Amino acid sequence: MSLAFTPSPNIALLRESVTIAVSQRAKALKAEGKTIIDLGAGEPDFDTPAFICEAAKAAIDSGQTRYTPTEGILPLRAAIADRAREGGGCAVDLVAQEVVVSNGSKQSLFNACFCLFGPGDEVLIPTPAWTSYYEMVQLARAVPVVVMGDPDHDLKVTAEMLAAAATPRTRGLMLNSPCNPTGAVYSADELREILLLAQSRGWWVISDEIYRRISYEEPAPSALHVASARDNLVVVDGVAKAYAMTGWRVGWTIAPRALSQAMTAFQSHATFHTASMAQHGALAAVTRAAESDAAIAAMVAQYRTRRDAGLAVFAGTPDLPLVHASGAFYFYFDVSAAFPGHAEPGSAFASRLLEEQGVAVVPGAAFKTPNWVRISYAAPERDVVAGVQHAIALWSDLKR
Template sequence: MTSAPAFTPSANVAQLKESATIAVSQRAKALRASGREIIDLGAGEPDFDTPAFIRAAAQRAIDAGATKYTAVDGILPLRQAVADEANRRWKGSDKVTAAEVVISTGSKQSLFNACFTLFGPGDEVLIPTPAWTSYYEMVSIARATPVPVTGDPAHGFKVTAAMLETAATPRTKGLMLNSPSNPTGSVYAPEELRAILALAHERGWWVLSDEIYLRIAYGKAASSSLDVAPSRERLIVVNGVAKAYAMTGWRIGWTISPANVAAAMTALQSHTTSNAATVSQHAALAALSMRDEADAAVTAMVAQFEKRRDAALAILRTEPRIHVLAPDGAFYLYLRAPGAGKAADAGSAFAAQLLEKSGVAIVPGSAFLTPDWVRVSYAAEQAQVEEAMRRLVAAFRDLA
């Protein structure tokens, strides 16, 4: 190995923190490699295989020569399929067009493209908190200021329009929304979303609506911003295939935005990653256009998630001191760590103890700016989820 040169990170990345969710997964993998049996409920990744009809479509695409660059913003049939799906929701006269869609290497890149294109020094961006760890970092990389707005835990940590209004200043430029939410699993009711979008519209804020978990909802369907927004003028809808179709590794996401913003994001992407992987775009096209097959696959996976959620909640509720939010969507349980309110970072202490002593990986809430809490993913086999919940209850009793 060469000796490492003296190195000062550039101002671009000096403030950057490693993604805590990935850090936990890595520690779990290291323990596993050393021979420990670990149940990993840290990752936000469906354990299912990508449905067979999608894999078959990708194989056909490779054989048909889908191995070259595409347009930077993606193949037209996929952009059109995204637009068509949006138009089944958006009832305004300004129909969504393919020119407003940019396909990227995962919704993570889509979110980054949007933050980097819309926000800069001096801008403040409201982030309902707890939120997915990368929102804060992406806003910071754009040298804008993330402004966490902590929701009410009694209300699934959801924020209200009034809370956002209180946190806003003349510098507020944008708002990140995520329903269903990672990490809480909370889902905004249509009227809650409508009130927030009406405020954003009135104030001229850009809204980045991350809808990556939209299709993973229990009981009733989750609302998209496209269902209730008063206007699409400053709305960027972000989605992708990773979670609903069990396609994390294919890396396909997209934005739906006004065409001039789409053009600016395409220019940015042209100098960073170019087009998303060609074969993956064809796989995503199958997921969006073969609707009967896709609906059947999604329905089956969501039913499994729901069973696991119910089984996990039943075990957690055997310990009345555990305060857990019952999720209506996504595949996470958010619960208050033992010692919360007393120790400075009760969530990290609990997550570390659970991993090292009980062999269960979860994510400390500090990753989501709520250090009293921890996030448990139930995107794992039900028997594993149940065993992990029994160990979690035992560890909670030890510490509480």
């Protein structure tokens, strides 16, 4: 008997990631022989530093190929706690038992949402935000509440804006600084005000700091070093972006002990631990600080050069609204003036840019801001410059 697939209520609201759909279309065009400048991917184009690869190879050669504890090997968790403690603030008494290592920070975020939120809960999401936040909150059967950022303030939200969106059912808040897709960075004062509000209202804060090391002006502050207490705080981080280790799948949460235990129990049934050799690579990344800091500084210097080169092109169109790109590796700009009255100007723009100019970018609809477009500059400088030039030429042409 053949059985037709009917989705369970668990995934009733699930949508395919728009970012993946764009990269698939770009791949299909490439397969047809077209030259594509890919500025869609949110992935470092650098190789993982060699000393990290060597550490993982050595782990395999020395037989570190068996199951590890669900929450990750103790030396890695201890090293993560040590480095977080260095920043002071409410991290000073952090211990390894408050760290859970997962299959990338994506799983860490999912674990936190799933273990903290449930039916009837509302979770505030400063928007635009990474597409998976909305889905993760919904998979926990909670309600994602869009809190639109202020376009005059780099699309960031303030404590007042969050307070205005809250209801008695508000249970948590997702923060992301530096932000994907905007590249905006919250200052310590901005972060402090939001954390104080969350503390006073009894909301959980999930602070996704995966881009924290990629910041071009001030160092991006961590919620751990700014918050007055961390009993309502989950900090999510990992090795993917700063260390160019996307394929290794190592991320982690830093959270109060009871929540860490619950997330460990959940993960033990869902995925168990992340790969043992990947954990040993991450251990080298986190403990060999001088080498990894130098490698990160070299990559950030290159992102900065590309950013500056792209910004020099944007400078020719001061009337194109562009978020100040101070962290991560994204430009975010508003193309609505090119498509007056269109429901999704960013999607129309991205589609024309790809089909006509061969430049892949991500429409802002992926981040619940359909007027906007994201360009990733985690790509060679010549591609970044050419891609931004094509984007600006198209925008200027359409706006005429």
